[in-house]
Amino acid sequence: MRTLRVFGTTFTLAAIACFAYLVADVAHEGLGHGGACLALGGKLIVLSTTYEDCSIRSRLIDGAGPLAGLAVALVAWAILRIAPPRAPAARIFLCLVFAFAALWNVGYMIKSGLLDQGDWAFVIAGLEPSWLWHIGLAVLGLALYAGAMRVLGTVIIRDLSGGDTQTPFGFTLTALVAAGALSAIAALLDPRGSNTVFTDALPSSLGSLGLVWIGWVLNRRLPNRRIAIEPSLLWIAAGVASAVFFVAVLGPGVP
Numbered sequence: 460m461r462t463l464r465v466f467g468t469t470f471t472l473a474a475i476a477c478f479a480y481l482v483a484d485v486a487h488e489g490l491g492h493g494g495a496c497l498a499l500g501g502k503l504i505v506l507s508t509t510y511e512d513c514s515i516r517s518r519l520i521d522g523a524g525p526l527a528g529l530a531v532a533l534v535a536w537a538i539l540r541i542a543p544p545r546a547p548a549a550r551i552f553l554c555l556v557f558a559f560a561a562l563w564n565v566g567y568m569i570k571s572g573l574l575d576q577g578d579w580a581f582v583i584a585g586l587e588p589s590w591l592w593h594i595g596l597a598v599l600g601l602a603l604y605a606g607a608m609r610v611l612g613t614v615i616i617r618d619l620s621g622g623d624t625q626t627p628f629g630f631t632l633t634a635l636v637a638a639g640a641l642s643a644i645a646a647l648l649d650p651r652g653s654n655t656v657f658t659d660a661l662p663s664s665l666g667s668l669g670l671v672w673i674g675w676v677l678n679r680r681l682p683n684r685r686i687a688i689e690p691s692l693l694w695i696a697a698g699v700a701s702a703v704f705f706v707a708v709l710g711p712g713v714p
Contacts, residue, residue, distance in 0.1 A: 467690030468624050473637035474698020475548060479555035480638040480664065481701040483528060484508055484709075486560060491527030495520040507712035508645040508705060509659035521581035525564035532560035536610065539618055547687040548694050550618045555634055557614070558670045561607040566666035568600025608669045615677060621687035630686040631674030639664040641702055648710035 488511050493503055496513035499520065504512040513520055535556040544550055571579035572593045579600075583592045615627055625633075639661060646660035647653050677684060 464690065465624050468622075468688050469633055471548065471691050471694050471698075472551070472625065472630065472633050472688055474695045474702075475552050476555055476634040476637040477641050477698045477705070478694075478701040479552055479634075480559050480641055481705050482531065482556050483559035483563060484642070484663075484705070486531040487524045487528040487564065490531070491524035492520055494527065495523035505650065505712045505714055506709070507649055508642065508709045509649055509655050509663070510651070518582050518584075521578045525567050525578050528560045528564035532557045532564070532607075535560070536614070539614060543618055547619065547621070547689065548691050551686070551688060552694075554611070554614050554619060557607075558611055558634070559638060559664075559667050561610075562604065562667040562669050563663055565600055565603040565607055566669075568596050569604065570600075570662070570666075572597025572600060604669060608673050611670060612673045612677060615673065615686070616681070616684070619686050619688075620684055622685040622689075625686040625688055626674075627677035627681070627684060627686065628671070628674040630688075631670045635664070635667055635671050638667065641705060645706045645710035648706065650712045 488508065489506060492511035492513070493506050495517070496503055496511065496515070499515060499517055501513040501515035501520070504514060506512075511524070535553040538544075539550065539553050539557075544553070567577050568579050571577045571583075572595070574580075575593065579596055580593075583589075583596060586592045615630075619630075642660040642664040643656050646656040649655040649659075
């Protein structure tokens, strides 16, 4: 019976992670890039899990993606702080929305600052002195990433503790693997080619590696702490539905 319960909680957690990653991805690509494109009078050509193509170009469109993702992360955090749901699964969902949206978009700052690639690099393109803007972006990204990890640690301890199956490390690793697998599978159908699995999808999902680091640290500091989660057919159904939509609809792109 315990083995079945562990399997049920793990599958439920993976489903919640898929749903949370869908929210973080759509916030970045759809709400952010897509919304800014339409707001500036452009036309959306294609919207997928890894990119958005607009008929016009603007720094505002480039910056709107990560900013919208960060806004959604802050909303999830604010709900947990001000009016946390009673259901443990709902709190886990909000925690993972914060983790994926915050760490992905802040991690993007570090990548853009160091490698001159991605949305934040497009935002600062042409600004002088270029080296100073890139260093500043990377330093800001590192500081915000560290801050987001501290917030995650607090949320996991304060809002998610109380179960008897999932350790913090197991919880964070399961969530990240589920999100990474979902993003990779969807990118296999990307209209730009399956190489986007390695150039776009995995870098985005693995930008949340800090989540696993926090889980490992909590395991070391609080070896008896467990995550409050129970098997839930409702959350499994929501996760499966979101995964199917993410892969079958957004994966090949919506023209």
